[in-house]
């Protein structure tokens with residue numbers, strides 16, 4: 001079955017009215033397209049949780065800082081629609097920028113989630129999480145889902161969206177879905193498409209180091225020493241780490257010795273490409 005397509009607010013409202021007429025709950029899977037198996041796993045999870053699934057595909061300009069990869073971010077709409085055929089997806093929302101930001105991005109209402117927006121990825125990408133929170137809130141208002149599914153690969157984003165929903169009382173259940181990995185452990189990401197073959201090989205160090213950090217924490221290691229060794233291992237593999245840290249799983253604060261659940265998190269550059277990944281420590 002091919003999903004329906006809505007490209008503006010009016011088409012979306014009509015399509016949602018039809019979907020809702022059939023009854024049941026609506027789950028939203030927000031994406032920026034260039035869909036891979038990780039996204040399709042989110043759609044499958046949404047299909048388990050709700051009777052109707054909406055996938056949004058929108059490369060959101062407000063979450064990219066000047067000089068970042070907004071212009072060259074992969075856009076593959078035909079392939080994305082083919083990939084969604086035969087999945088649990090009923091409707092694809094593929095808006096132009098005017099449908100999301102009718103007054104333009106400079107004049108757009110924005111939301112800020114204090115604390116979580118300023119650490120880790122937020123420290124090196126100022127404004128990034130304001131853009132994420134703002135576009136997710138817009139998508140929530142336009143689609144009005146009962147459930148929304150986000151990948152744990154963007155763990156900080158997942159926590160930020162949970163906080164946004166809890167603080168504003170949006171009444172949407174936010175579900176995190178486990179990261180889907182390549183055979184060598186590299187987390188699936190649309191940005192993997194940027195990697196040259198040698199960079200792709202080196203990138204496999206990220207999940208290896210994450211797993212090592214998680215095991216070292218479980219074995220009772222000291223946080224500062226584990227983080228320093230994690231950075232050193234990434235550098236030895238030819239990567240430029242931005243951070244390699246252990247954090248509390250619930251709020252990304254600094255954990256007390258041995259505290260769990262925790263999360264190992266890495267952001268590192270492989271050549272020009274910035275990759276992120278994380279590992280659960282239950």
Ligand code: PAF
Pocket residue numbers: 030031032058060063132135136154157
């Ligand atoms: O994770 C992403 O692809 C994006 O940050 C999101 C949630 C679709 C918002 O643009």
